[in-house]
Amino acid sequence: MPFWAEITVTGFLVISGVFGLVGSYGLLRLPDPMTRIHAPTKATTLGVGGVLIASMVYGFGATGELSTRELLITLFLFLTSPISALFIAKVHLHLRQKRESLPEPEPDTGWASYTAQGPSRGVRDIPPQPPSERVLPDRSR
């Protein structure tokens, strides 16, 4: 294996290890649920990205062929990590926060998560609607 590949692999492995550890430590250490979402979704995805780049460089240095399968995992993680974070934030907002306790956004826009009408098991109060105006289909069937 050439020397530059060893240097690159070592650097990416150390950086990604530090990032992964910081992400998990932030998940344990940060005080608030909304701040806890921040640490793993960014830092750990960056850590896994570094590990995958290190794996690519290592495979190129060992065999001389560049494999692109690691990029598939990186692409998948980069696509799905924000969606997971959004869903977890929605769970936190709808189950544990009242609508009035949230800070007000810009005057002409509301919280996008609270403008959709539909059944929810959360603590917010939904004004009763006549069945003809209901947007979602009836789920009692």
Next chain:
Amino acid sequence: MIAAALTFAIACFSLGLVLTLWRLIKGPRHSDRILALDTMVINAIALLILLGIWLGTSIFFEVSLLFALVGFVSTVSYCRFLLRGDIIE
């Protein structure tokens, strides 16, 4: 040099797995537990890829891809269940 860096990275991600397990046990709310599970899956993916470098095989890429798929689907379905009381409407 690569062996030392591999050991360091594996130790870091294993410690991260223990920390997320702590949050999973301690976490006061459902959202914290789902987030801890999601982070555990990501740490497990990193550990699998590091094991693949360590053993010099490429079979673990498929395993980690499957881990990523199953982890994402389980996170989203758990959140959907908590939000709507139903997964597929």
